[in-house]
Amino acid sequence: MTKTFDHGGTVFATARSLGIDVGELVDFSASINPLGPPPGVRESVAAVFDRLVHYPDSDCTRLAGLLAERHGVPTDCLCLGNGSTELIYLIPRLAAGSRALLIAPTFSEYGRALHLAGWQCDRHFFSASSRFALDLDALGTDLARGYDLLFLCNPGNPTGRLYSREEVAGVIDLCREQGTLLVLDEAFMDFCEEASAKDLVVDGGCGVVLRSMTKFYGFPGLRLGYALAEPSLAARLAALRPPWSVNTLAQEAGLAALADPEYAKRTRAYVARERERLAAGLAALRGVEVYPGAANYLLAELTYCMTGAELQRALLSRRLLIRDCAGFAGLDGRFFRVAVRTRQENELLLAALGEVLRES
Numbered sequence: 001m002t003k004t005f006d007h008g009g010t011v012f013a014t015a016r017s018l019g020i021d022v023g024e025l026v027d028f029s030a031s032i033n034p035l036g037p038p039p040g041v042r043e044s045v046a047a048v049f050d051r052l053v054h055y056p057d058s059d060c061t062r063l064a065g066l067l068a069e070r071h072g073v074p075t076d077c078l079c080l081g082n083g084s085t086e087l088i089y090l091i092p093r094l095a096a097g098s099r100a101l102l103i104a105p106t107f108s109e110y111g112r113a114l115h116l117a118g119w120q121c122d123r124h125f126f127s128a129s130s131r132f133a134l135d136l137d138a139l140g141t142d143l144a145r146g147y148d149l150l151f152l153c154n155p156g157n158p159t160g161r162l163y164s165r166e167e168v169a170g171v172i173d174l175c176r177e178q179g180t181l182l183v184l185d186e187a188f189m190d191f192c193e194e195a196s197a198k199d200l201v202v203d204g205g206c207g208v209v210l211r212s213m214t215k216f217y218g219f220p221g222l223r224l225g226y227a228l229a230e231p232s233l234a235a236r237l238a239a240l241r242p243p244w245s246v247n248t249l250a251q252e253a254g255l256a257a258l259a260d261p262e263y264a265k266r267t268r269a270y271v272a273r274e275r276e277r278l279a280a281g282l283a284a285l286r287g288v289e290v291y292p293g294a295a296n297y298l299l300a301e302l303t304y305c306m307t308g309a310e311l312q313r314a315l316l317s318r319r320l321l322i323r324d325c326a327g328f329a330g331l332d333g334r335f336f337r338v339a340v341r342t343r344q345e346n347e348l349l350l351a352a353l354g355e356v357l358r359e360s
């Protein structure tokens with residue numbers, strides 16, 4: 001079968017190639033809440049089984065209402081999707097034009113969606129040497145070359161770097177000056193909600209904010225995401241969506257997840273604590289430099305002796321799967337990304353990394 005994309009989380013293919021069961025792998029390559037889905041999700045998904053004889057509510061009325069309340073926006077600012085990936089693939093049809101600029105290194109699906117839609121796609125690189133800092137002057141110069149769309153991921157994936165509201169406000173100003181539609185991907189922003197610039201984008205009517213419910217709420221297998229935008233943009237995005245794209249189980253899972261604020265609090269505290277421990281553990285390894293991250297993953301660089309691909313192979317023999325970042329434009333073979341998982345799993349990873357690096 002043809003491989004169509006390059007991602008973390010390829011656990012089924014990896015397990016198949018090793019001849020093992022998926023459950024035997026510890027997946028550090030996809031960045032999913034280590035606490036799993038909120039406890040109420042299982043029950044609520046099971047409880048709606050009998051409703052599967054009906055088509056789903058195409059407008060996701062209850063979930064859109066609850067999300068609108070949570071984000072402090074009117075319901076007509078929301079457009080739900082079958083994961084935020086579905087919305088990424090609709091955006092080239094939302095924007096009039098043919099030239100997009102991606103702030104890189106970044107999530108590969110923006111480029112793929114744009115290419116499939118026939119767009120020209122250029123990249124504005126943030127450098128590892130500046131720790132992926134945002135240079136507004138340099139971005140302004142690139143943007144002035146004339147782009148219809150700009151993609152910014154915050155916190156950045158795979159970098160983990162968080163840009164402040166002030167920095168994003170600067171990007172919004174640039175987009176406004178240039179007449180560029182901004183796509184601000186906040187797929188991981190639930191881990192640091194106070195930094196979200198959703199209100200700046202929605203109130204300013206200058207773009208679309210993408211949010212994912214699969215990472216923070218731990219159910220990527222269910223597919224659920226949404227966009228926040230001013231009502232006319234949100235309505236145009238919704239009009240591009242196939243009917244029933246958000247299935248009944250995903251809608252119910254979303255409602256149950258949002259009904260558990262304690263889980264969200266617990267997740268933020270747990271991930272912040274374990275991320276700091278994992279970062280310290282990585283930094284203590286000889287030949288590893290770790291970049292600061294604001295979400296549930298960390299980017300690291302091997303400063304000598306091994307590539308990310310070699311490290312990935314060595315760890316795979318211990319049934320630990322990490323993300324080799326060589327495929328990200330703007331990074332090279334030295335970079336790898338790991339998810340923040342449970343303390344026990346993170347310690348397992350650190351011990352294995354220590355052994356592999358010592359043997360190399």
Ligand SMILES: Cc1ncc(COP(=O)(O)O)c(C=O)c1O
Nearest residue numbers: 083084085107157187212214225
């Ligand atoms: C930055 C970013 N945006 C969007 C997505 C898509 O998430 P989903 O389609 O599961 O909502 C991902 C998935 O890895 C991602 O990393």
